[in-house]
Amino acid sequence: MSNFDELHDRKNSHSVKWNAEFLDKMFGKGDVLPFWVADMDFRAPEKLISNLKERAEHGFYGYEFRPDHIKEKIIEWCYRRHEWEIDPKNLTFAPSVLSAISILLELESREGDGVIIQPPVYYPFEETIINSKRKPVYNKLIEEKGFYRMDFDNLRECAALDDVKIMIISSPHNPVGRVWSEAELVETATICEENGVLLISDEIHMEFVFDHLFFLTTAQLEEKLRRNTVQLFSAGKTFNLSGNTIGIAHFNDRDLQSRFNSFLTRFHLNGVNVFTTTALETVFTEGESWFDELLLYLEDNLDYVESRLKEELPEVKLFRPEGTYLLWLSFAEFGFKGRELEKLLMEKASLALDPGRWFGEDYASYARLNIGCSRKLLEEAMDRLIGVFGGIKS
Ligand SMILES: Cc1ncc(COP(=O)(O)O)c(C=O)c1O
Incomplete structure (x- = not known):
């Protein structure tokens, strides 16, 4: 069984998702929790890691x-x-x-x-x-x-x-x-x-x-x-x-x-x-059993986000995906203009989601959330979202 719950520190790598310097370039802030780019925070299947190690130890890369x-x-x-x-x-x-x-x-x-x-x-x-x-x-x-x-x-x-x-x-x-x-x-x-x-x-x-x-x-x-x-x-x-x-x-x-x-x-x-x-x-x-377990984990993550939004922040509309591990969220009910939403996500919630406008000019009140991460991290994201946006509506 893979442990998809495990948290990993990817900040000290050149990951475009996690590296602070890169995040600063992309979002103007390095110290954020990243849920953007379609890259998951799960360690690869153990068999892959061991086979790659074995290949590296072969010592010939011609x-x-x-x-x-x-x-x-x-x-x-x-x-x-x-x-x-x-x-x-x-x-x-x-x-x-x-x-x-x-x-x-x-x-x-x-x-x-x-x-x-x-x-x-x-x-x-x-x-x-x-x-x-x-x-x-x-x-x-x-x-x-x-x-x-x-x-x-x-x-x-x-x-x-x-x-x-x-x-x-x-x-x-x-x-x-x-x-x-x-x-x-x-x-x-x-x-x-x-x-x-x-x-x-x-x-x-x-x-x-x-x-x-x-x-x-x-x-x-x-x-x-x-x-x-x-x-x-x-x-x-x-x-x-x-x-x-x-x-x-x-x-x-x-x-x-x-x-x-x-x-x-x-x-x-x-x-x-x-x-x-x-x-x-x-x-x-x-890799198949690793992937099958992963898919179940992602589906649970999806159910988790859906139920928290429904119960605690129904103003944010989730388009429940039939596929992909990327969630399309609408914040339109808050009536934000221009980059107001991005500012709140970045500055107040310290979350890096893909801003909706990247996907087309009409989508400034949307954002994309990547749920390919441990439940703990996702809980932190939901706490922050609900904390910041729940405060706005009241
Ligand atoms: C729909 C889609 N196509 C292509 C890619 C990128 O694929 P590649 O890295 O092989 O160019 C992505 C990555 O997020 C994607 O979501």
Whole structure:
């Protein structure tokens, strides 16, 4: 059994989540409790730590190739967990999920072209599009009675624009936590296919699904639709390995895959990190029970936050996520303007949450809370939130 309750001191590391210097740069204050960035405060599975130690003790870190059986382990995992049958030829490793997105933008669109995203959404999508000199085209999610859904009427209009070439979805969706249904995925993929828009499905959070819901990858859609999609995932979120970066791309179109591979070769982006090989091999063969326990722990954390807010701070609206360990909270009932909410969170509560405005300009009264931490830490966060915001309402 793993001890997810254990508290760990990560301040004396270069963790972007915890390092005071880094926090100061990001938030203007170093001495805060961090609940931002999708990085969990749980120690990796013991078997991973011991295998990495063993690999380090080997003492040779020269050039290596990535053995074929790594792909087999990933394929077996995806089949066991999602009934997703993968042909090993369809998989390509990339430096990270975001770098795979950048490469796809480069290959499948030109400067000035439009790329559809659905705010509120993981902010590096927009940054990546802008850095690639493409244009974000926004198909905002619609919120109704605490539930977010896609705006298909607007999506049809966006996809039909001449210069729109790509759509990126987050599935499950960071930060609102939707696990898209088959009907929603079919409709999205159909609109993209009919308009010649490549659908990039970022499925990095696919293992984090609660309440016995089933995650469906866009690779399982009917042939005509899936041919026009690329799936991206990684072990980074599942096993909290994001500092050991590697992305996995699944292609359904060999021509696009071959151009992607050529790009990796041309820019020497297909080198192998010797520790990543050990990490992937270990987690995909021996990490499953650790992950299953983790998921239960996260679900308990979610129930805990939900019940405390309901009982002690109902003005803060939680959009109970179907998936991901990221909670989207609305503070709109307090009527804050501009950065008032951020100031209260940082200065009064000394909590670093991802400010809502990072996810889109309309979300200044929202914040994202990462519950991938020990219950004790989460209790401290809830005490502080309720202390500060409970004081405002009275
Ligand atoms: C939706 C989503 N995509 C991609 C990433 C980053 O992936 P990578 O580190 O492999 O680029 C994250 C990290 O938080 C994420 O939440």
